[in-house]
Amino acid sequence: MPATPTDASGRPRSVAIITDGNGRWAQRRGLSVAEGHRAGADVVRARLRDAAELGVEELTVFSFSTENWTRPVTEVSALMAMFGERIDRETPELVEEGARMRFIGRREGVDPALIEKMDWAEQQTAGGDAITLVVAFNYGGRAEILDAAARYEGGGEDAFRALLYGPDLRDPDLLIRTSGEQRISNYLLWQCAYSEIVFAPELWPDFDRGAFERCLDAYATRDRRFGGRVG
Incomplete structure (x- = not known):
């Protein structure tokens, strides 16, 4: 679903976040990287609730990239374990809150037991209509385009879009990156x-509701023209 012009409230319908800074947050506190990732996961849940209250319909978070496999084996193993534990614990909560969960990314190379948990979470939350949480896991933008291109047989932009990981999802109105880094x-x-x-200066575990609202307020001041001209 392509992006749409800002609605009357000035709030974005779809927000994507690069949740950056867990490791640095932990390092500054003398904690393990795993503890930083756990703190970051707590913030995802908190900001999801805020997003639903603030009128956001889809929230997409960058959980694990195709490049993250190059990190130390101990860090990757801890991330995979935490990911599975979070799915088990939080899926019932999402059902209660009316939130739907979706996963986008490559499934190749992921532990089949974890994929089973992901499929289970999607099935359990399929009826949620308060907000959709999209988790980009084992995801890379170039990989997504390459995977779609390998199956593309022509037909234009709509036909190509239908081959992406989540063709029914909205294009983000707003992309936020935390930690002060300025790249996508x-x-x-x-x-x-x-x-x-x-680009928000806060490390992801420090990204509280106030920081989130400041980003939404900044979005509300933008003039989205989609390549056109106003006046």
């Missing part, structure tokens, strides 16, 4: 072609 890191390259971008 191979994230939603097709979908963010016309997204507004806000």
